[in-house]
Amino acid sequence: MIGVLAAALVLFLAFTELAIAPEPKDPFRIPGKVIGIDPGHGGIDGGANDRKGFMEKDIVLDVTRRLRVLLVRQGATVIVTRDADIELTDLGEEDEESEEVRDLQGRMKIINRARPAVFLSLHINASLSSSACGGMVFYKAGCEESKRLAQAIQEELWRLQPYNQRGIDTANFHVLRNSKSPAVLVEMAFISNPLEYRLLATPSYRQMLAEALANGILAYFKGK
Numbered sequence: 001m002i003g004v005l006a007a008a009l010v011l012f013l014a015f016t017e018l019a020i021a022p023e024p025k026d027p028f029r030i031p032g033k034v035i036g037i038d039p040g041h042g043g044i045d046g047g048a049n050d051r052k053g054f055m056e057k058d059i060v061l062d063v064t065r066r067l068r069v070l071l072v073r074q075g076a077t078v079i080v081t082r083d084a085d086i087e088l089t090d091l092g093e094e095d096e097e098s099e100e101v102r103d104l105q106g107r108m109k110i111i112n113r114a115r116p117a118v119f120l121s122l123h124i125n126a127s128l129s130s131s132a133c134g135g136m137v138f139y140k141a142g143c144e145e146s147k148r149l150a151q152a153i154q155e156e157l158w159r160l161q162p163y164n165q166r167g168i169d170t171a172n173f174h175v176l177r178n179s180k181s182p183a184v185l186v187e188m189a190f191i192s193n194p195l196e197y198r199l200l201a202t203p204s205y206r207q208m209l210a211e212a213l214a215n216g217i218l219a220y221f222k223g224k
């Protein structure tokens with residue numbers, strides 16, 4: 001009987017979830033806040049992939065679009081570095097020889113021009129070891145606000161990925177080093193891990209990732 005009741009409750013909750021558009025669970029809002037989001041890679045640069053056409057560049061763009069909807073709903077203004085499958089090499093410095101660096105320069109030109117309150121670069125990880133799993137957040141070294149944002153987002157990733165044993169760390173990435181705003185780079189999960197691969201392939205999980213990021217950003221502003 002308890003089993004039946006529990007099943008009924010699960011069903012009820014599932015339908016309630018479906019009936020209500022997913023929203024960050026906190027009523028706290030961030031009107032007027034400008035938030036920069038960079039879906040990593042794009043165009044000729046697919047990023048991490050499964051060699052069958054499932055690519056990091058597409059996953060992070062999808063999560064970015066979902067995250068933008070959630071943040072705009074909270075009153076924020078969202079600036080994205082790309083909203084299509086393109087690279088941003090044309091916006092980089094002409095004298096820079098590396099296409100990769102020109103692409104990153106282009107992204108940071110868009111972000112630093114907008115001077116967002118916070119900046120997130122979104123990525124999917126890959127490892128030669130298929131057991132590697134769990135999202136992690138890198139932050140701009142020496143920037144307390146970046147660290148606080150990283151921690152707030154990591155806590156939401158832990159909530160979504162209870163098995164996740166990773167944490168936050170500093171990294172000397174171009175997009176962190178050159179950001180004028182508090183900045184984090186989020187590696188949301190591993191495409192090389194069979195479980196996370198299956199999850200990343202589902203729109204509902206990508207929505208959950210977007211919600212985790214939105215909740216982390218809200219928690220960061222709430223703590224200010």
Ligand SMILES: [Zn+2]
Binds near residue numbers: 040041048123124
């Ligand atoms: Zn990446």
